Each structure stands twice: as structure tokens, then as C-alpha cells.
Amino acid sequence: MSDIIKTLCPYCGVGCGLEVLPPAQAGRPTTRASDGVPIWQVRGDRDHPSSQGMVCVKGATIAESLHKDRLRYPMMRRSLDEPFERASWDEALDRIASEIQKISVTDGPDGVCMYGSGQFQTEDYYVAQKLLKGCLGTNNFDANSRLCMSSAVAGYIQSFGADGPPCSYDDLDVTDCAFLIGTNTAECHPILFNRFRKHHKKSRAIKLIVVDPRRTQTAEAADLHLAINPGTDIDLLHGIAYFLMQRGKIDPEFIEECTSGFSAYAEVVQHYTPEVVSRRCGISISDLKKAAVWWGESDSVLSLWSMGINQSAEGTAKVRSIINLHLMTNQIGRPGAGPFSLTGQPNAMGGREAGGLSHLLPGYRLVGNAQHRAEVEAFWGVPAGRIAAKPGRTAWDMITGLESGDVKLIWVAATNPVVSMPDIDRTKAAFRKSPFTVYQDAYFPTEMSAYAHVLLPASQFSEKTGVMVNSERRVTVCPAFRTPPGEARPDWEIFAEVGRRLGFAKQFSFNNAAEVYAEFAQITRGRPCDQSGLSHGFLRSDGPKQWPYPKGKTVSSERLYTDLRFHTADGRAKFAALHSRGLAEPPDDRYPLVLTNGRLYGHWHTQSRTGRIPKLVKMHPEPFLEIHPKDAARIGVQDREWVEVRSRRGTARFPVTITQGIAPGTVFVPMHWGELWAEQAEANAMTHSAACPDSKQPELKACAVQLVPVAAIKVQADAEHHKYSLQSARG
Template sequence: MTDSTKTLCPYCGVGCGLEVSPPAQPGKATNRDSQGNPIWQVRGDRAHPSSKGMVCVKGATVSESLDKSRLKYPMMRDSLDEPFRRVSWDEALDRIVNHLQTVRFTYGPSAICMYGSGQFQTEDYYVAQKLLKGCLGTNNFDANSRLCMSSAVAGYIQSFGSDGPPCCYDDLEETDCAFLIGTNTAECHPIIFNRLAKYHKKNRKVKMVVVDPRRTDTAAKADLHLAIKPGTDIDLFNGIAHLLMRWGAIDTYFIDECTKDFPAYAEIIQHYPPELVARRCGIRLDDLEKAARYWAEADKVLSLWSMGLNQSSEGTAKVRTLINLHLMTAQIGKPGCGPFSLTGQPNAMGGREAGGLANLLPGYRQVKNPQHRAEVERFWGLPSGRIPSENGLNAWEMITGLETGDVQFLWVAATNPAVSMPDINRTKAALLKSPFTVYQEAYYPTETAAYAHVLLPAKQWSEKTGIMTNSERRVTLCPAFHQPPGEARADWEVLAEVGRRLGFTEEFAFASSADVYAEFVQLTRGQLCDMTGLSHEFLAKYGPQQWPFPEGSEPTTESKRLYTDWRFKTADGRARFGAFHSRGLAEPPDSDYPFVLTTGRLYGHWHTQTRTGRIEKITKMHPNPFLEVHPRDASKLGVEDGCLVEVRSRRGLSRLPVKVTKAIAPGTVFVPMHWGELWAQDAEANALTHPESCPYSKQPELKACAVQIVPVTAELDSLPAEEKLTPVNKLLSLVVGASES
């Protein structure tokens, strides 16, 4: 193969277009990685409307991990104390199907769970929904998007009647005021931040406000940085609303004609005068007023947020309170404005479209809506009532279900919960109790592999053809161009084969991923996310398209905004205000645990390093974990740069070197979330975090917990280390040659 392939970056939700060429180019030397594998050449696709040819270090180096540490063959073991043995696909699938049937008819479908991933392509997501929610009759499919964007989903649904970000990336270059809250966009979504930063630099009248307890690279470019105390976002939003009301800077026509429930909200914000809000948030009064003035004076306000709002015990309330500001000022449905959730993963949007959470069904439908269930049952040819009327178990409920014995079969795919879940010591203990765990993954080893009974080798990005949707609702075809290692299979192929072996032969008679997608889009007909005009063939011919794209639509690179007519997807067409008081953190600091720990990503790494930890350039860029501490706190603790400290919460501890920096607010500390047991000892951020979650979205508060910090003294260091042989240590002792044997 000599031609380049156009595809999508498999990392964050920006969804940058990539152009990938084979290693051996005429007249050029073949680049090779440190293990001698030829490296595919990656550059930005200039024709992709989302990224316009730009690419970050993760996208530029993604091909360097394709041939490293891959799981190549199915493997099994009878207990977690035994080594894996290589088996055939037939042996592995027979064992899975037999165990599924035993659990299904002994304990019922509710004892079966699957935990998927925003790394799935849309076809993978869709086949999983059809298998579990349709054929098996359990809504127990959840994805790591639960830890990422579920508060944004709930906020959009409650405010607008439907999920779906109303904005697009072109709004970055048309806004008068960009309001970034709980997002380190420069590091976590670098390409769209580059677009915004260039526009901001050229247009000095454009204002950028960044709300973040840390002075990140994003905050450094802002006209105004509000370093609020963690957990005070709602105070801030209600305080801005109070000032907008006081100044008369609201759109009464829009409020009267296009919204509902404003009086209850107006009553709430009366309790948030600026003096009180500034004190609660820990910011200057004039900075609060400046932020409100920027919003009031702008014709077009664009807000952007990510995990800082979503990963909270009041995540949905935070999202809705931010949306309230847009509703009271009619900042929606026009170029350059609107509430814009930045998706964390490459196909988290596609997962939402396909129904890939425990409370969703394909086509932006809700499990609890009887009409929605009936529509999907008719389309799938199922008897009425097959899809349960209650939401399935979410990600954390699967963990607690393992503790109680209610979960008897756990299937994990394309994610690494043994690092990424909250309260990781409790999570690992629950995984040890699992009667039967299937783990479907491209790489080996990972931390979660230590808890599996069956390992299934999965094709990853570049090795399978499918669809991904980015944060601005742009749908891109990702063709296969790289030969998968060993016997790896696409996730949807594995799921469909299991379905057929369970007896659902007609339901899973797909010959290709194009067939899967063609069926899926029919369930979007008439919905906000209508994609009936799209197919693999259409996207291959015309390139990425933004939905809605109903049948008969013409291809275009122009942006499509939602709610341009100011009619929403509610029963009466009106958007809803949400009235919320601030409740603060689920676990506030106290005398025993006086610091607030917050967590986040670094520019080069991705999630739990399953891919980036195997790329030399990135590991050199971010070699070790660390703890950011403000100089004032460091002085009180008696620590300096590089000192080792023990960070303790009520659930566990981590040992980390200190990074003293004024970029973090006093009283708050920061640790990156990427390091699991495979990459560093006692450095897991989620050894500290708690599982308390938003009551609406069920998204855990991974962004904040109370901790104490104890310097690791020579005496403490010289104490005999506890002999601990964790499941991951055991796995590593057995891993050499295991995937080849």
C-alpha cells in the first residue's frame, strides 16, 4: 500500500483529521521505533474542517504504539492465581457463551454487565446495545463516558429536551467572549485551543475568561483568570446571574417566549450577592464584576467546559446553571455563542448517539421513556417489554454489584477500570470477587488484565473500519489501513459472533461494519441526531459531515448549529431554567484532611497510558507523576521541589514527589491521573478519590477530595516496606511470552 489514508485521531474528543502514510515511502528512509518496528507517517489532514491540518503530539506519534505490547491471541485461565494460556477463538467464545447462558438462566439478565469505552467506534457501541439491551434484556451497558461526559448529557437533556452540543468549532473564531470553565483546553483539547488562541490574539476586543483553581497553560492566555475554590462553580454562575439581573443585562423577550421556569431561578439568584460570592469563591470582588461585565457587554458569548464541571457530585446542576446564563441573555443558536461541552474521548459523542450508557437507547432515546423503548423494540423485532423499563447499572454500580454478588458476569472492553475508577482500592477488591470477567483489549499487559478470566485481542484504531463523531457533532469515517497483529478482531465482530452463538442469528447477520452503521442510522430518523443521510460510502466520497444530516441532505463543510429557531426538543418547545443552590464538595477539607486534591490530564498522556505509555517521545515528555503544591503550603509542610510526600485520603494513599508552583491555589493540590501500577509504584490518583456522584448523571466527583500531606522522612522511609504482591505484580511475573505462547 502506497497511498495515504484519511482518518480521525483516536485520542480526545476534538476529533482531528489525520492523514497516514505507510512506512516505506519512495526515496525516503523508513523510520523505525526503538524496537525496530517501521513507523507509519502521520500528519494533519488539511481538508478536515474540524482541525484544518493541525495535530498535537499525541496524534503525531500515535502510530508508534501500533506494534508494541499487543494482545495477539485469546487467552484464558480458570482462576486469577493461574497464568493465562493461549486458546483458540472457538474455545474462548464457547466459554463466554456457556457462562453467559448459565448466568442468564440462573441469576437472570440483570446479573450480566458490560463496561465499554469512548474508544469504541459507533458500530461497536451499537452492536453492544442490541446484544445487551435488546436480545439479552438487560440495560447493564455503561461506558467510561460515565466518568467523563454524563453530566453534560444530563444537563443538555434537562435544559433543552435532548442531548447534543448546540455549537461548533467555527464559533471559536466568531465569539466576542470565550468563557472557559473547568477545562484545561490548551493541554486536553490543544487543537481547538490553538484556533481560539490565534483568533483571540488577532482580535484584542475579544475577551477570554478562564475559571480554574490552577493557573494552567489555558489560564495563562486569558484576559481574566478566576482561580475559584473547588466546588464553588454554582456560586460563581449564580453570582454572575445576580449582577446581570441587577444591571438589566438580560433578554426578556427570549425569556418570555422561549423558556420556562425563570421565576424560580430568579428567586434563587437573589441569594447570591457579589460580596458573598466573591468570598465563597475566594476571588476578588472586582474580578467577579469584571467577568459579569464581559458577559453583559458581549454580543456573542461562547462557554466551554469539560471535566471540571462534569466530574462533580453536583455536575448536572453546574452544567444547567451555566446554561442558565445563556438562556437569560439569549446566547444560543447564533454564530459565536452557546454552551459547548468539550467531549473527552474520540467517540464519546458516537456512543451517546448509539445509546451507549445505562440510561440511554439508540437515537438519543431514554430507557425510562415507554415510547422510546417501544420504538426500539419494534425496530429490532423484539417482543414488547423486552427492554427493561429501569436504567441499567452504571459504572460504579457494577463495582458495588460485584461486592454484593448481584453481578455475576462482567465484560470490559477498551478501557482500564483498574486505574480509572474512583476509590481504586475498593474497585480492585471488587474486581477480585468477580465470578467471571472477560477483558477485550488491544494491549497487554494492562492493570485490568490482572483481574480477567478471559482475554480477547481487539483490533484498535487503524485496524478496523468504522465511524466516530467528535465534540462538534462531525461524523468521520475511519478506514482500516494497518494489518492487525495475530488474531485480533473488531469489537463489533466479537459481540455479533457471541450474539449468533446465543441463537440470535438474524439479529446479527452483519457482513461488515458498513452494514451495522446502515442499520444504526435508521434509528436516528426524525431525532435531533438524524443521520439517515450518512453511510460509509457517502462519507468515503464526500468526507466528514456534521449532523443533523437527514436523508437527502447535500454534503457540506459549513457548520450546522442547533436551535437556530430558538425552538427546543421539549414538549412545548421551550428551554428550561434550572434553579440550584450550591451544595459544595461532597468531601470538603477539614482539620484532619486540610487540602483539596484535584486531578487532571497532562498534554502528552492519554487516560491510563495504555497507548501513550508505550511511546518513547511522550514518556520522555512526562516521565514521572508529581504533586503540585503552592509555595505557601510547601513552606508550612517543610517540603521543597522533589521532596517525596505521602498524600493520604480516607480511602488510600499515594507517594509522590512535590512540584512547588504558584500555578496552584493555596489549599489545593493537583496530581495527574495517568499513572497506574504498571507505570509507577504508589502513584495512583484514584487511590485517593471517592465515588460520591451526581444524583442525576451518576458521574463521580473525581475532581475533588480531601487529603492530608505528610513528608516522607528518612525514618519513615527506612521502615520495613509491607510485602505486597498485588494482582498486577502477579500478572507481570507471568507476562513474559504469555501472549505468544
Template sequence: MSTPIKTLCPYCGVGCGLEVIPTDNSQSSSPAPPLPCSPASYKVRGDRSHPSSQGMVCVKGATVVEAIDRDRLLYPMWRESLDQEFQRISWEEAFQKIVDRIRLVQGAIGRDGICVYGSGQFLTEDYYTAQKLVKGCLGTNNFDANSRLCMSSAVSGYVQSLGSDGPPCCYDDLELTDCAFIVGSNAAECHPIAFNRFRKHHKRNPNVKLIVVDPRRTETAEAADLHLPIRPGTDIDLFNGMAYLLKQWGADQPKFIDRHTSSFAEFEEVIQHYSPQVTADRCGITVEQLEQAARMWAESDQVLSLWSMGMNQSSEGTAKVRSLINLHLLTGQIGKPGAGPFSLTGQPNAMGGREAGGLSHLLPGYRFVKSDWHRVEVERAWKLPAGSISPDPGRTVWDMITGLETGDVGLVWIAATNPIVSLPDLERSKAALRRSPFTVYQEAYYPTETAAYAHLLLPACQWSEKTGTMTNSERRVTLCPAFRPAPGEAKPDWEIFAEVGRRLGFTEQFAFQSAAEVHAEFVQLTRDRVCDMTGISHDRLQRSGPLQYPLAEGQSNGTPRLYTDLRFPTPDGRARFGAYYSRGLAEPPDEDFPYVLTTGRLYGHWHTQTRTGRIEKIRQMYPNPFIEIHPRDAAQLEVNEGEWVEIRSRRGMARFPAKVTRAIAPGTLFVPMHWGELWADQAEANALTHPTACPDSKQPELKACAVQIIPIRQESQSDQALSEVVTEALLQLAEN
């Protein structure tokens, strides 16, 4: 059998190591045929030498090769308008169309009429090259990524509380903690391998406690010593109420607070208003449950908190993150093994994107576009004239949508993501993209829902076909080598961005010959930053395996934990308390829309099914979408298990079969977010959600919106089909 190829799973932010083993009939060294290397050419197993996953792998990682050749986009495709069919064109023609359009928009609208929307599925080299092109050479900060929908509140919370982005913890802490406090994360399904590491530790040590905060009784909550099913939107109330008790019981650490933090007095004033009864009433839990959670925290020597979308995807996302970090600062639970605030990133390289500056307010190396000195540093590194980088934060992805509505955006370039399923207020998003005068869509698969809104399709290489790095949730960088030829004429994303840059005249800036050269340039912009990676290179990763940053040039080992000296990268070296009262949901339930809908992920699926929807084993695991309804609500509605219901919000509607379960709290509903129109009819969760976002992180509140339920009682399937035909006919008559 061939030597295993060590790589990284391209799904969630856990960043599990994989070994891919070519079988005897593998064509991995042959020239690229139109559809090379069937999945039967490879076997996949967990890499036992990878320090993050230790040989474990979930169903997504185990089946990843089964989708790499299915429904691939093979050639550049073009059409003048959305009502035409795509026609194959050459790369030469495709590049010329992009360059011509960029120049046209620059002249007619200005540089801010150009927008690029990327993805946490990018390699770091893809991310970095795009930043150099868009923010440096084109002079607009209008590069955003789907991490805006995923992790931007964590970024904002870390920066405001601790002085810099970057999770301060590591996965070893999962096996050292006395108490894991998981909030807004169904880690057992969404980050299963990281959760498995903690769960083994939890089972071996009866003194170790697990607290899970979630409106749903998820698989994660099933494993908890204490489950707090709080009302959606009451996270800040809970944290402030716990802080009230910790302070009252003398579980705070006055010496730590005095020496290593600031703004404590303002925080102390806020928590005085969160007595146990007030907190319990707001959260919808009992005083005994609140006290039990606070007692578990107080009696633990090492407390590790973990969170994900349930915290971040909120109009109070940054405030929630900071309020959780407050508990760590109050009790000194940071900068030591087994303790600290640990954001679980959602995507495989969301961390790499943050390091490379892949959001519209960031620059590489954890820098900010608003900082005069940060812009100067990057301009010098990129050999660009002073003032090339705009001082104004660029458009977030939602700002791109509104810019299309107003005509202020003349070019949208989407890459490695599927916003026609993942964006909030989906009907409005679709209408805006239909108005786009020129949309480029750079993707590995075809069809996807977003492809229907594109003028130019660019075939991109995916995992296994291009070389580069990814950074996981514990700041560990892994090299992902290309081990098979690309299908058709697909190109790596970084090469596409670089070629456009050269054709626009920036030949010196894009003289890269390999991804290793891109990486070598990028890490120089991390020097002396919290994310210092000057000691990491493709060659070193190839020899040593994954490495954790900070790792400066000349250092032999990476850094498992940040802030162990209790000095923080703020002007005074102190971490900052944040004082917040909860405002609650941006769209609370009312008489017309009496339920709160929350959304989430399932164990086997990944985002919008672009890859997992093409894997038969996973499709059999989850053949259909569904909606979870508490038995009390189902009884009031006279809805039984499996019966269809229509869900309506102020923005749209969807239909699902009911799953009646006590795993969801009364008054709250849950639907998975994976199904777009390619995979099911009228089952788009984001047809219902709203775009109201956190004012600091600009992350939309995808986790909660107000809805109503209408049982579908007597319509047969044929009746439904007839109704849809009649509706379509009436719409056509109205248009005529």
C-alpha cells in the same frame, strides 16, 4: 509515495483529521503476520482538508503509530482463577466460554447479573452492536461506558435544560466569538487543537476576551484576560453571582426569556441570594474579579462557554452544567454564530457512544430506556418481541462494582478501557473485581492493570485495524478506515459482540457482514431525532469526507448549529432554566484532611497510558508523576521542591515528589491521573478519590476529595524498599 489514508486521531474528543502515509516497505495489503507493519511503515501528518482541525495535530496524534505494535494482545487467553497463569486458547473455545457463562448467569441470577463496561474508544459500530446484544437480546440495560466518568453530566445537563443531548455549537464558533468563557477545562493541554483555533482568533482580535475559571493557573489560564481561581466546588456560586449582576445591570433579555424559556421565576428567586460580596466570599475571589467577569459577558455580542471534566466530574455535575446554561438563556446567548454552551468531550467517540445509546439509561438515537415509546421503537427496529428491553435503567459502572460486592453480578465484560486505574475509590474497586466470578477483558494491549483481574482475555483490533465511524465534539462524523492487518488473531469489537449474539441464537439480529452494514442499520434509529444521521453512510463519508449532523436523508449539507430557530426539543418548545443552590463538595476538607485534591490530564498523555506510555518521546516528556503544592502550604509542611510526600485520604494513599508552584491555589493540590501501577509505584490518583456521584448523571466526583499530606523526610530508597518488604511479610503472617 503512496496515497495518504484519511482518518481520525483516536485520542481526545477534538477529533482531528490525520493523513497516514504508507511508506514503500508498508505491508498494508499483505496477509496478517503475527506482528505486522512496524511504525516505520507509516508517516502521520495533519489532514488540512479536515474541517475540525485544519491540518493541525498535537504530539499524541503525531506519534500515534509508534505504539500500535507494542505489547499487543495477540490471542485469546484463559485461566480458571486469578492466581493461575494465562493459557492460549482458540476463539472457538473463548466464544463457548462466554456463551456458557451468560446462560449460567441467566439461569442462576437472572439477566441483570450480566454487565458490560465499554469505552469512548469504541467506534460507533462497536457501540451499537453492543447495545443490540446487551439491551435488546439479553434484555438487561447493564451496559455502561467510561463516558460515565467523563461526559454524563453534560448529557444530563443538555437534556434537562435544552430537551436533548448534543452540543449546540461548532468549532467555527471559536473563531466568531467575542468572549470565550472556559470553565473546568485545561483546553490548551487537553483539547489543544480546538484551543489553538480560538487562540489564533484571540491574538488577531484585541477586543476578543478569554475568561478562564480554574483553581489552577494552567496553560489555558496563562492565556486568559481574566483568570478566576475559584475554590473547588463553587462553580454554581460563581454562575449565580454573575447572573445576579447581569440581571441587576439590565443585561438580561426579557423578550427572549418570555418567548423561548420556562421556569425563569424559580431561577430569579435563587439568584437574589447571590450578591457580589456573598459570591466572592464563597468562591475565594474578589468582588472586582466577579464584576469583571460579568462585565465581559454583558458587553459581548457572542459569548461561547466551554467546559469539560472540571464541571462534569462532580456530585453537582448536572446542576453545574445547567447553571452555566442558565447564563446563556438569561442573556439570549444561544442559537447564533459564536455563542452557546459547548461541552468539550473527552474521548474520541464519546459523542458516538451517546448517539448509539452507550450508557445504562440510554437507547440509540438519543432515546431513554424509561420511555415506553422509545423502547417500542427500538424493539421493532431490532425485530424483537415486545417487552424485550427492560424499562429500568441498568447498572452504572459503580453499580457494577457494588453488585460484585453483594454477589448480584455473575459476569463482567470489560472492553477498550482500563478501570483498574480510572475508577474512583480504587482499592475498593480492585477488591470488588477480585471477587468477580467471571471477568472478560477485551483489549488491544497486554499487559494493562485491568488484565490482572480477568479470567478471559480477548484480543481486539484497535485504530488502524478496523473500519468505522467516530463523532467529535462538534457533532462531526469521520470515517476511520482499516489500513493495516490486525496482529495475531485480533478481531474488531463489533464482530466479537455480533458472534456472541449469533451463538446465543440471534442470527437474524447479527447478520452483519461489514461495519458499513452495522452503520446503515444504526442511522435508521436516528431518523427524525436531534442526532439524525440518515443522510450519512460509509460510502458518502468516503466520497465527501467528514459530515456534521443533523443530516437527514436527502439533505446535501449538515447542520453546524442547533436551535437557530430558538425552538427546543421540549414538550413546549422552550428551554428550561434550572434553579440550584450550591451544596459544595461532597467531601469538604476538615481538621484531619485539610487539603482538597484535584486531578487532571497532561498534554502528552492519554488516560491511563495504555497507548502513550509505550511511546518513548512522550515518556521522556513526563518521566514521573508529581503533586502540585502552593508555596505557602509547602512552607508550612517544610517541603521543598522534589521532595517526596505521602498523600492520604479516607480510602487510600499515594506518594509523589512535590512540585512547588503558585499555579495551584493555597489549600488545593493537583496530581495527574495517568499513572497506574504498571508505570509508577504508589502513584495512583484514584486510590484517593471517592465514588460519591451526581444524583442525575451518576458521574463520580473525581475532581475533588479531602486529603492530608505527610512529608517523607529521612527514608532513603533502600529504607522504603525494606519497609515494603516488612509490610508484605506482616500481611502474609496475618493471613496465615
């Protein structure tokens, strides 16, 4: 049918293909949202190679949120105590440009920051890099991808010499052993998990190993579930390596010819005997041995990980420890094998390619590399030396910069940091100190809008054309198919217009998103993520393609490193000899439990979309806390009773769900609820800002907490009130 639009789901990094149909079509009844508004119909695209027609409940209901609670016009105010007033685009953009000019003169470009999002399209990312890094001369662009996959980026770069997942989703269909660690794939990347499960069910010889302190939906399907203690991932991985070495299940020829650093790694592994690993991880030696045997005896092993690995104070070391296992057994560069990080957001991959973190430049270049800076400066037509030689502020550095007064302007777009950042009370206090905050989003209100001086209405999925790249490096063009509400504009157009007002008309002379992508594709020429053979027109006519796809190429690059040569100076992959350091904040007598957090199947990030879709709210109507029966008995709480969770930074309250599906000593809460959706239920009220020294990714997945039954708090409060009343009466 000619009116079917092919596009991509804007939620997770799986990148599912969607087909979208208008709300009214001859011979078909009109579909309406719960509020009676006609909506577009959405279904899976059978032709999209990544998802093969499958779609989860979030993708299937995406159209229901597109018209709800939208920010339609620019709004401004002088202080956070004043109400917003509607403004014209000229007024809003002139004010932003004026503030940037003033700060650049009085404080220098380091006083300006932008915090972006893995929900940007590649064109949005690219224009933002050009504006800040190329024209303004500050590398202070970071994105919520810093909280998502920056440890995977660092791990790939250190081990292989360049970023980029080497695997393909087709590997899910042929692997002999899937090793899932730090990922609840069934809920967080459900279409990928469903695809693997079809393969898994074909033969008992195909193994699924799941490593997670919780017995998640993913773990329920496992042949082996290793419920390790939080923070012991490296211990486990080295313990598996110990068994593989002891039994000769390594590939000496590959190690000798294609890698470096093995001897130092092997020396580290000798410290991780089965007895040591069993004690630290809280698992049996027999289960540890079984995992090693399955890895060693499988012809192809595919490891997958996500936030449970990346969001750690030793996230990069964990990633490299996974890669080490692949290198020692030559499990890379062929079907069904390889280390595969699953990105959390729809275009976090595209952001990496566009240089969308404070230490990156477009085309998998690095800020710290003088040649890379010179290449980009020449391409952008900016003076030599314009791009600063040191990385800019990371997401958390922006918060501390607001605290110290060094950050004078922060521009937040397509993300909600006052819910998603660690140590949320501190984050909110920092934003309250901000001299000037621009907030650019599609929805209003969100929690972040309360901290803005200027609000800019952004068009979103369905309303702008651009490219997104999923976890298997597959590039898909997503067309606009509906009119943005009010005066909403694409993010890249907003950035470009500010650039023109700052005097950079030549650098921002784009007429449409296709021109932006064409320029970006050329800056990737010759780089590991080469997309010079791609364009909007080609992707529309020929379908999604996996990079590298240089000019002249005719087929997608399904896998990387098939020739076993890597992007390092000597062409060898590098082993990492790193010991486990454990949690940045281990439990103690005062805070005896480890709190972890994660996604639920029906919600997405901070609910800016999903909280407005009744079907999804009904699936997950309220937050909760999972706790093991032993821990519940110890603190004296029954199922559905309320507890207060306390860390060194803040508190929250949840009804408890008592379950055998979580390890003793560990509790879990979902991360989706901010103050707009529930009272005092923010997961990040408790988390801390300790971060991986290499990736700068915070350890959002674990912090030490204590639990106090809310009934006990009430009894104590009543007693204190009674005591005060008696004293007052006597006085």
C-alpha cells in the same frame, strides 16, 4: 498521492483529521520507531474541517504504539491465581456464551454487565447495545463515558429536552468572549485551543475568561483568570448572573418567548450577592464584576467546559447553571455563541447517539420512556417488553454489584477501570471477587488484565473500519489501513459472534461495519441526532458531516437551535433553579487540603498507548504533586521532596512541585499513572465514589486529603523500629 489514507485521531474528543502514509514509499525514506520497526507516517489533514491540518504530539506519534505489546490471541484461565493459557476463538467465545446462558437461567439477565469505552467506534457501541439491551434484556451496559461527560448529557437533556452540544468549532473563530470553566483546554484539547488563540490574538476586544483553581497553560493565556476554590463553580455562575440582572444585561423578550422557569431561577440568584460569592469562591469582587461585564457586553459568548465541571457530585447542576447564563442573555443558536461541552474521548459523542450508557437507547432515546423502548424493540425484531423498563447498572453500580455478589459476569472492553475508577483499592477488591471477567483490549499487559478470566484481542485504530463523532457532532469514517496483529478482531465482530452463539443469528447477520452503520443510521431517523442521510460510502466520498443529517439533506448542521425552538414538550428551554451544595467531601481539620487531578498534554488516560511511546514518556517521565508555597512551608517540604498523600480511602506518594500556579489549600496530581508505570502513584487511590444524583457521574476532581513528608514517615518508622528492638532486647 493515491496511497494517502484519511482518518481521525483516536485520542481526545476534538476529532482531528489525520493523513496516514505507508512506512515505505518511493522517493521517501522509511520512518522507524525507536525499536527499529517501520512505522506509518502521520500528519494533519488540511481538508478536515475540525482541525484544519493541525495535530498535537499524541496524534503525530500515534503510529509508534500500534505494534507494541499487543494482545494477539485469546487467552483463558480458571482463576486469577493461575497463569493464562492460549485459547482458540471458538474456545473463548463458547465459554463466554455458556457463562451468559447459565447466568441468565440461574440469576436472570441482571447478573450480566458490560463496561465499554468512548474509544469504541459507533459500530462497536451499537452492536453492544443490541446484544445486551435488545437480546439479553439487560440494560447493564455502561461506559467510561459515565466518568467523562454524563453530566453534560443530563444537563443538555434537562435544559433543552435532548442531548447534543449546540455549537460548532467555527464558533471559536468568531466569538467575542470565550468563557472556559473546568477545562484545561490548552493541554487536554490543544488543537481547539490553538484554533481559538489565533482568533484571540487578532483583537484586544476578544476576551478569554478562564475559571480554574490552577494557573494552567490555558489560564496563562487568559485575559481574566478566576482561581476559584474547588467546588464553588455554581456560586461563581450565580454571582455572574446576579450582576447581569442588576445591570439589565438580560434578554426579557427571549426569556418570555423561548424559555420557562426564569422567575424561580431569578429568586435563587438573589442569594448570590457579590460579597457572598467573593467569600465562597476566594476571588475579588472586582474580578467577579469584570467577568459579568465582559459576558454582558459581548455580542457573542461561547462557554466551554469539560471534566472540571462534569466530574462532580453536582455536575448536572453546574452544567445547567452554565446554560442558564446563555438562556438569560440569549447567547445560543448563532455564530460564536452557546454552551459547548468538550468530550474527553474520540467517540464519546457517537456512544451517546448509539445509546451507550445504562439509561439510554439508540437515537437519543431513553430507557425510561415506554414509547422509545417499543420503537427500538420493533426495529430490532425482539419481543415486546424485552428491553427492561428501568435503567441498568452504572459503572459504579457494577462495582457494588460485584461486591454484593449480584453481578456474576462483567465484560470490560477498551478501558482500564482498575486505574480510572474512583476509590481504586475498593474497585480492585471488587474485581477480585468477580466470578467471571472478560477483558477485551488491544494491549497486554494493562493493569486490568490481571483481573480477567478471559482475554480477547481487539483490533484498534488503523486495523478496523468504523465511524467516530467528535465534540461538534461531526461524523467521520475511519478506514482500516493495516492488518491486525495475530488474531485480533474488531469489537463489534466479537459482540456479534457471541450474539449468534446465543441464538440471535438474525439480529447479528452483519457482514461488515458499513452494514452495521447503515442499520444504526436508520434507527436515528427522525430523532434529534438523525444520521439517516449518512453512510460509510457517502462519508468517504463527501467528507465528514455534522448531524443532524437526515436523508435528503445536502449540507451539515453547523449549529442547533438556530430557530430558538427546543426539544421539550412546549418547545421552550428550561431554566434550573438550583443552589450550590459545594464539595461532596470538603476539607476538615484532619484532611485540610483538596486534591484535584487531570491530564497532561503528552499522555492519554492510563497510558496503555502513550506509555509505550518514548517521546511522550520523555515529556512526562514521572508523576508529581503541585502545591502552593504556603502549604509546602506549613508541612515542611521542599521542591522535589516526596510526600505521602492520604485520604479516607487510600494513599499515594509523589515528588512535590512547589508553584504559585495553584491556589492555596488545593493540590494537583496527574491521573495517568497506574501500577504498571509507577509505584504507588495512582490518583484514584484517594478519590471517592460520591456522584451526581442526576448523571451518576462520580466526583473524581476533588477529595479531601492530608500530606505527610515521606522523610517524616521514615523518621517515625525508624523510631518505632528502635523502640521495638529495645523492648525485644529487654524481654
